Structure formats: C-alpha cells, structure tokens
Amino acid sequence: MAPWLQLLLLLGLLPGAAPAPTEPRAAGAQAWELASPELLEPARFALEMYNRGRAARTRAALRVVRGRVRRAGRGSLYSLKATLVEPPCNDPTVCQLPVSKKTLLCSFEVLDELGKRMLLRRDCGPVDTKITDEKNETFSSFLPLLNKDPLPQDFSVKMASIFKDFVTTYNRTYDTTEEEEFRTIYLNPLLKEEPGKKMRPAQSIPDLPPPEWDWRSKGAVTKVKNQGMCGSCWAFSVTGNVEGQWFLKRGALLSLSEQELLDCDKVDKACLGGLPSNAYSAIRTLGGLETEDDYSYRGHLQACSFSAEKAKVYINDSVELSRNEQKLAAWLAQKGPISVAINAFGMQFYRHGISHPLRPLCSPWLIDHAVLLVGYGNRSATPFWAIKNSWGTDWGEEGYYYLHRGSGACGVNIMASSAVVD
Incomplete structure (x- = not known):
C-alpha cells in the first residue's frame, strides 16, 4: 500500500478506515492447469466484467488457459490467464472506428468473498492465438465459456459498495494500473x-x-x-x-x-x-x-x-x-x-x-x-x-x-x- 495511504488508514483519518491485516501467504495456494471446472465461475465473472457496458455485437469471448486459487481473508482469490477474442466492429453506432478481430492475452484476478465477486485486476495485450506459460509450455486446448446464466444486472454496481471494504481488508496497492480501476469504471x-x-x-x-x-x-x-x-x-x-x-x-x-x-x-x-x-x-x-x-x-x-x-x-x-x-x-x-x-x-x-x-x-x-x-x-x-x-x-x-x-x-x-x- 502506498505509504501515505497506509498511514492515514492506521491513524483512522479516512472515513470507516481500519488497520489492514497482512495478506495471506501463498503457501496454501492451489494451482489448476487448463480447463479445470473450478475456474468456470470466476472466469465467467471476469468475462462479464470485461464486457459490461458493451453492445452485444462487440462483446468478447474468453477461454481459460490456466489459473490458481488461494485463501484471502473470508474468501478466495483466483488468478487466471486467458485468451480473449475481440470481434470485429464496423457499426458506427457502437464503435467510433472500424475494429478488426483480434486475440488478446489477459491476466485476471477475481476475489470471491461470501458469494460476492469482484474483479481486482485486468491486464490484456495482443498476442498470437497460442499462449505460452511461465514454463514455456504451449497450450492449444481451452475451456469455452458459454453465454448462459448471466450475472445479475445490478452486480457491477454492488462492486462499488464492497470496493471501500476491499481496500482496507486486503491491503492492496493502487499506485499503478489497478489504482485507476475505480476511476475508470465509475x-x-x-x-x-x-x-x-x-x-x-x-x-x-x-x-x-x-x-x-x-x-x-x-x-x-x-x-x-x-x-x-x-x-x-x-x-x-x-x-x-x-x-x-x-x-x-x-x-x-x-x-x-x-x-x-x-x-x-x-x-x-x-x-x-x-x-x-x-x-x-x-x-x-x-x-x-x-x-x-x-x-x-x-x-x-x-x-x-x-x-x-x-x-x-x-x-x-x-x-x-x-x-x-x-x-x-x-x-x-x-x-x-x-x-x-x-x-x-x-x-x-x-x-x-x-x-x-x-x-x-x-x-x-x-x-x-x-x-x-x-x-x-x-x-x-x-x-x-x-x-x-x-x-x-x-x-x-x-x-x-x-x-x-x-x-x-x-x-x-x-x-x-x-x-x-x-
């Protein structure tokens, strides 16, 4: 956490602030390769958050490559790597410039706490359709995510109400890309x-x-x-x-x-x-x-x-x-x-x-x-x-x-x- 923000939290100078506990160690983390069924729901949530606010014809499709989970306070923190396919867009009513179909490699972090999910990280960049992990293993089979059982329409706005709790509870640092998540969304x-x-x-x-x-x-x-x-x-x-x-x-x-x-x-x-x-x-x-x-x-x-x-x-x-x-x-x-x-x-x-x-x-x-x-x-x-x-x-x-x-x-x-x- 940025030093000035940590100090304010410890002194109780931010409304509702409380000292943040230390982040759980990763020793108990479980790692899953490829299409593990445990990744389905957090991956579907990550896709829903990525596509939220987009017209149907511009929504991306996602395939899970690999992931892991670890305990985080009262919940679980899922770290996912996935390929994401952006469809082409040539409709001036929904895209400002013509966009060709492209494939991205994305890293997501999804917090699942007592049934509430929150997207903590979303980093995406253009890649080839074959993805290589840290062990230089190339995966060519993925887990398709079907468009069924969509998340409730009001789920994203509930993220605002738990964001304030998340900052103090999980001792996150927001002085890089993630710091802009709140401002970008709301x-x-x-x-x-x-x-x-x-x-x-x-x-x-x-x-x-x-x-x-x-x-x-x-x-x-x-x-x-x-x-x-x-x-x-x-x-x-x-x-x-x-x-x-x-x-x-x-x-x-x-x-x-x-x-x-x-x-x-x-x-x-x-x-x-x-x-x-x-x-x-x-x-x-x-x-x-x-x-x-x-x-x-x-x-x-x-x-x-x-x-x-x-x-x-x-x-x-x-x-x-x-x-x-x-x-x-x-x-x-x-x-x-x-x-x-x-x-x-x-x-x-x-x-x-x-x-x-x-x-x-x-x-x-x-x-x-x-x-x-x-x-x-x-x-x-x-x-x-x-x-x-x-x-x-x-x-x-x-x-x-x-x-x-x-x-x-x-x-x-x-x-x-x-x-x-x-």
Whole structure:
C-alpha cells in the first residue's frame, strides 16, 4: 500500500478506515492447469466484467488457459490467464472506428468473498492465438465459456459498495494500473479536463438559508439509482436536478431517463464521461426527457431512440450557481436540488458519517464525479451536505454521501448548476 495511504488508514483519518491485516501467504495456494471446472465461475465473472457496458455485437469471448486459487481473508482469490477474442466492429453506432478481430492475452484476478465477486485486476495485450506459460509450455486446448446464466444486472454496481471494504481488508496497492480501476469504471475525467458550455449566472437568493433543509422529505427526490460500470454520473446528476425542478414547478415527481442522454447527447461521451452544462443543452435541443419507464437504463451506448411524443418533461434554460456555500444553501432551500461535481477520493472509502478528507488528498481542482445536492444540516454541530449518489442503495448511507459543508470540501462548490423550468 502506498505509504501515505497506509498511514492515514492506521491513524483512522479516512472515513470507516481500519488497520489492514497482512495478506495471506501463498503457501496454501492451489494451482489448476487448463480447463479445470473450478475456474468456470470466476472466469465467467471476469468475462462479464470485461464486457459490461458493451453492445452485444462487440462483446468478447474468453477461454481459460490456466489459473490458481488461494485463501484471502473470508474468501478466495483466483488468478487466471486467458485468451480473449475481440470481434470485429464496423457499426458506427457502437464503435467510433472500424475494429478488426483480434486475440488478446489477459491476466485476471477475481476475489470471491461470501458469494460476492469482484474483479481486482485486468491486464490484456495482443498476442498470437497460442499462449505460452511461465514454463514455456504451449497450450492449444481451452475451456469455452458459454453465454448462459448471466450475472445479475445490478452486480457491477454492488462492486462499488464492497470496493471501500476491499481496500482496507486486503491491503492492496493502487499506485499503478489497478489504482485507476475505480476511476475508470465509475468516474468522469471530463469534469476536470474540458470546459463546459457557458451558462448564465443564476440570480442570488438574498435571504439567509434556513438552519437545515432536505428535499427528500418534501417529495422532490426520486429513489437512488445505479449507473453500473459506466461513467454516466453526469447524466444521473442532471436528471436528478431536472426531476426536482419539474416537481417544484409542475407538482409531479417523475423518474427521468439517463439512457436518453447517453444515446442522444452527441456532445458528451456516454460512458466515457460528460458535462452537466452540455446535458442541459442537449435536453433543450432534443425537446425534453422521456421517463425511465419509457426509455430505460442499459448502461452502455445505444442508437438514439428518443421520441418527442413520449417526452414528459422539458426545460427552458440552465444556470451556473455561486461558489459561496451559504448562497448555495439558500438557493437549494428555495429552488430545489442542485447538480454538483466533486473529487470522489473520499467516496472510495466511505461507509457512513460526515466525510471531510484532507484537502491535499481531495483537491477541489481535481473533480471527477457528478452528484446531486438534496439537502443540508448538522450532526453533532458538524455541518454537512446531503448528496444523492448513483451507485445504488448498498453504497454509503443507503446510497447517500454526507460531506462537510462550509470548507469547499472536495470541490463541492466548484461546478454547481441547475436547469430552469418556467
């Protein structure tokens, strides 16, 4: 583990952190060659994780070469080597450039703990179709993985809820390729790298904010959703804001379609990230948003199938809000939930309570995750923002994140915005 992170864990400075036990020795590891049936389920899981978010025609096929297993805490850690065949892709709706069929050699690590599986490592590179192991033995027979009994649709989002436990329990190091796994799957690098569409500034609220406020208790917030293994947080943040704005203006709380934005917002990049400001513009250009029931979430890019006749909600404009947190609280209390972007460093380890990561570790200038402010208040005299996340209800406090208010923690005040419904 990186020294600075290990120190913080030992000192208890990360929310929910605990000293990590030493990693189990490999002495008791079992090794399996070729098509051992014990490798079937972890290999199928690795394939599912590799293909998650892909259209059916672009999904790869996998064959196990060899593997081993060792005890890891309360579970088992599977190390697999496999060949993986990527199909050709010439459909512009699902691939940006024509792609030829190719064969890859992949190394996977799958943790199976009390029935929960998690992909810890995925390293792939192009190879010939014959694979040589460390003993220079060449294998030509493999274990085909059939497309049957798929993993539950919500399994990948549950990975977010166990990721925070995994980091402290298994003493992993995340300063190379694996360190990016969390950010690659769930976060949105465009938030810190690209300027958004310029929005007009919102008119400030002259009144002081009430001591506390929560739009959940007032019917303006839909249930917590799951973005899955797709960097679509920007779409969930925006639909959450629009849901609240429509409720306050029209009196109806509708669960709106994030998939419409993934498919039909041609400025943003679907699962590769996007910006709320662009999403507001796309909603206006399209003519509105369909509901979740009419245009359901799939978690990967599809061809746009928006129907103006099915649009239930529209917006008239969008505004950029103040960076002053007191003014943000006043605006929220009068106008509704706010789309914001934050640095998600503290969210990797969050279980419960009010998170307040050290500023050097959670820079406000490295924001990478879009969420929804739904309220604010105090716990034991500590001020907080109540934040609706999009990683399912198993994560955090039933899907919510509580972040320190008043210190600009993790850049929560840097990119605040809202749709306008007249």
